[in-house]
Amino acid sequence: MSRPRIGVQLQPQHAPQYRAIRDAVRRCEDLGVDIAFNWDHFFPLYGDRDGPHFECWTMLGAWAEQTSRIEIGALVSCNSYRNPELLADMARTVDHIGGGRLILGVGSGWKHRDYREYGYEFGTAGSRLDDLADALPRIKSRLAQLNPQPTRPLPMMIGGGGERKTLRLVAEHADMWHSFATAEDYPHKAAVLAEHCAAVGRDPGAIEHSAALGGDQTLGTVNELLAEADALTGLGVRLLTIGCTGPDYDLTAAEALCRWRDQQ
Template identity: 65%
Template sequence: MTSPAPAAGDRPVRIGVQLQPQHAPYPAIRAAAARAEEMGLDVAFNWDHFYPLYGDPDGLHFECWTMLAAWAEATSRIEIGALVTCNSYRNPQLLADMARTVDHVSAHDTGTGRLVLGIGSGWFEKDYTEYGYEFGTAGARLDKLAEDLPLIESRLAALNPAPTRRVPVLIGGGGERKTLRIVARHADIWHGFGDAETIAHKHEVLDAHCAAIGRDPHEIERSAGVDTADDPGEKGEALHAAGTRLFTIGVGGPDFDLAPLQQWLSWRDEKNAGA
């Protein structure tokens, strides 16, 4: 369980980018992460897949966690993480140790790590079939996520040295019966997709799951994916009114055009200045 966190209205707006690790050589991805930090973005995510999700299905692609370790060395301020790690691909206690290690690598001389442990139950069948993982059913994968998260938490608590901070856990997915119940029990951040009405409804469901276990729902930061074409003055304002505070824009290779994110950064600064 997390320690108390600010209510949604007291949290600052944050802007993230998901640098999709596809269709580009690694130097281009690394340069994009450096640009994201220079621009003042709050979080840089990649994703945990083995093949591209868009474009040529067999195009250039890189693995998630080795990349996060490299980003931990190549950056110094921006938070980093996967949006999201697939729980099926790694032993949960090994994943906890990997997360602790990247947390320390990212701390540099500050003593405080920058990793966000984003995790979900997995969904991309090609990853499973090509790499020999059992795909099973969505329900079974969610049950396994619920089973593995306590193992991740207990291993993080047992490691020597311990993580530099309580590593925040982000859980992605909008399933109301299972996923959001798991979020209520284990997450520091919930990430979803949809318009403001959809997101507001998911927040209500999540709040109810929190109430059922006696957890303050304000402990969970609310995150949502937005598009480069979205206007922060419209979609951003609508999602903000629904309680969203972390807004993440996906950007793909080979060019990794981050220019559209500048309007989101300006909007963030205006919102936070007026808070």
């Protein structure tokens, strides 16, 4: 079994100056983190809801230029905010800027304030998933038509755990599946995904399983995180990601996880 990978989601909130985020992604690369993610929102998700916040994809372009080894991506990009063909072109461009290090994370969207204040139709959870189902083949089709082509087949990550629609889309389209399931819930979700994979004739082992550690806000102690990492990797998770917020972007837990990974 391959060695687990470590991701850090540098949440682009509560940093009054972008240089704090620029410094954090550089430190992630220096620590040996495998993937640096941001998120695709327009306002902070916790803390001061009107606090400082920066946009996702322009930031990824800057990260691609700034870094040289670490993979980068959105965890995850909201399908509703961009035409699928445009998203494909943006992803291809960032992929070239970074020399082949982009992960294309996509999800159906959920944050009502983002939709309301930026003028997007919110719809329902079901309609947003239907829109995602329509968009994924369009993204793939546009990627195949672009000149120049991406530097590599872009790994597509789909986030979510909805058992009827989301996991079916993962089985059909994803190279990576990101879940917020706990170690207790994860085996059931993975089994549902395996059923969808069987229905579409796909090996579930071809999909890298990713999970969040410690939730979005309270990471717990380092020892608790390492115990959670042990439990999830024992269940087949190969990418473990922790959240890290501004303004300080404390990477103590990420450093401990990288040391744990290197001992596996």
